[in-house]
Amino acid sequence: MKVTVFGTGYVGLVTGTCLADVGHDVLCVDVDQKKVDNLKNGIIPIFEPGLEPIVKQAVQNGLLNFTTNMDEAVDHGELQFIAVGTPSGEDGSADLQYVVAVAKTIGQRMNGYKAVVNKSTVPIGTAEKVSEALLGELNARGVDVPFDVVSNPEFLKEGAAINDFMKPDRIVVGTNSERAEKLLRELYAPFNRSHDRMIFMDVRSAELTKYAANAMLATKISFINEMANLAEKLGADIEQVRNGIGADPRIGYQFIYPGCGYGGSCFPKDVKAIINIAKNVDYQASLMEAVDRVNHIQKSKLYTYVTKHFGGNLKGKTFALWGLAFKPNTDDMREAPSRVLIEALWAAGAKVQAYDPVAMDETQHIYGLREDLKLVGTKEAALEKADALIICTEWKTFRAPNFELIKSTLLNPVVFDGRNLYEPERMLEYGFDYYAVGRGKSV
Ligand code: NAD
Known part of the structure; x- marks a missing residue:
């Protein structure tokens, strides 16, 4: 089937790639020219385990293409997926400007039936807004073309996105259109073989389900x-x-x-x-x-432990930080607890020396070059001349470290563990002052 996917972020790129992997003919479209150029050259803009080889294979098979050309994009698929961002507005509401922009793009160009499938996480009633935007554009052009707007929320987890998409627990589809239901059943049939995972419901319920x-x-x-x-x-x-x-x-x-x-x-x-x-x-x-x-409150927890331990004076201190990404197996730094900690440490006059297996480029991108942030190549290098170690992300490589080495490298044997990776008793035996969440040390 011919499918267009708007947005080549975590959701759009994984969706497009997995659909192409099973044989659908997918055109991924983004407004970010650099992203699209990179993708065309086989450079994947995000870290997602297992994604790169599937993208490359699908591109080689001619089933996955990338464009910024909106005419081509709308023309390509009978199914038009919306997988653009819906960030928080100032009042916490989801900002729908990107979703509505895609709807308008489609409405301005469609000449035959389209099933517009929304994969972005959107407030209840958004499908109606998308329909209005489409109709508005069709009316402005004076054309009458049939369409359906479908809600198909995405449940993939970053870090395990390929497996989640390929072997979903459920595929939720909100629609009252038989035509759209038939199309989506056919589209997802390759991912729905062992038993029926497709759950059809009304559009508003699907939006709320996410x-x-x-x-x-x-x-x-x-x-x-x-x-x-x-x-x-x-x-x-x-x-x-x-x-x-x-x-x-x-x-x-x-x-x-x-x-x-x-x-x-x-x-x-x-x-x-x-x-x-x-x-x-x-x-x-x-x-x-x-x-x-x-x-x-919880995101300030590590900082509270640290200030308390050092008697409120962090000026001139250096902290080794293990883990920057908001969770393991991703480079996503959006709303990561590490950021709250780092920014609080900086505000208190401390320096950060950090290591993360994949999120250091993204960290550099967010904070730029600064004196009080050193990104180092190994977890051991982060410990050098540091006053204490702080753990923000439970990457596997942090789970069984060389404790003797940590102790001998740090200036003080203190570990603040935001992920409860170690046993407090064992840490005491090693001679550490060990802070973990909810494990005895009250602050
Ligand atoms: P993202 O920020 O990684 O990617 C969004 C992409 O959309 C960007 O590349 C951006 O350039 C592109 N874009 C913006 N406007 C466009 C337009 N008019 N046409 C084409 N492309 C456009 O976002 P994401 O993390 O993939 O999330 C997308 C949606 O999916 C959000 O609503 C999110 O809540 C939801 N979601 C995300 C996840 C996740 O784990 N990231 C999981 C489930 C659902």
Whole structure:
């Protein structure tokens, strides 16, 4: 099938690539000329495990192409996917300008039936806005061309995006059109073989399903973080508590890891958006407000430990930082807890010496060259002449380090662990002052 995908970010590029991998003829379009030029030359703009070889193979097979040409883009696919960003506006609402711009682009050029499929995470009612934008453009041209607007929220996880797309838990499609349903069934058939994973529903429910899923996951994280903060004050160990509650299948072990807060391009923005969506229909989303508040506090947690430990004076100190990305296996730095920490350390007059397996280019891109930020090539190099080690991301390479080396390299044997990677007792035996989240040291 011929498919056009607007947006070549984490969602658009993965969607286009996976669809091309199973044989669909995909044209990916972006307004970012440099991104498109790079993609045409086989340079992938993001780090996503397993993505590069599939892109290259699909390009070689002639099934994946890239363009900035909107005429070509609209002409290509009967299915037109929207996978552009929906960042937070100032009031927390999702900014729909990019989604609406794509709808207008399509409306200005379409000459035959199109199924416009929205993969971006958008507020409930956006499909209606997309329809209005399309109709507005068609009316302005004085043409009458049929179309459907479908909601097909994306549930992939950065870092595991290829597997999530290829073997989805579910494919949610919101539509009331039989024609669109048939097209989407055919499109997704290669990913839907062992059992039917396609869940059809009305458009508004599909739009809300995406927010409900992310809101639930963010709630789990803020819940365990709140319990961790309590554990800290009550002299309990949250890791033992986690073990104890996860055994109940109604709770489960997934997504209840305490830490220094959730980040990324989705949870923070989607929780804020659902609060705003609720406000617009005169409902106060109290639970979501609390989830957001707890996360805000949690992101300052590491800094609180650090200042307390050093008696409030961080001026002139250097901190080794392990992990910059908001989670392992991605280079995404959007809303990463490391950024809150780094910026607080700088404000207090400290320097940062950081290592991340893949997110250092992105960090450099965000902060530019500065005296108080040194990005180094190995985790060991980050320790040199540093006053303490701080861990922000649970990359595998940080899980079983050489503790003797850490101790002998750091100026002080102090570790602030925002991901609870080590055993407090063992760290004590090694001679470290060890801070982890909800594991005994109250601040
Ligand atoms: P992104 O910022 O990585 O990519 C968006 C791309 O869209 C950019 O390359 C941008 O240049 C391009 N773009 C903007 N306007 C355009 C236009 N008019 N025409 C063509 N391209 C245009 O965003 P992302 O992380 O891929 O997220 C996209 C959407 O998917 C968001 O709504 C997000 O909430 C949702 N989502 C993201 C994830 C994730 O893990 N990143 C998962 C599920 C859903």
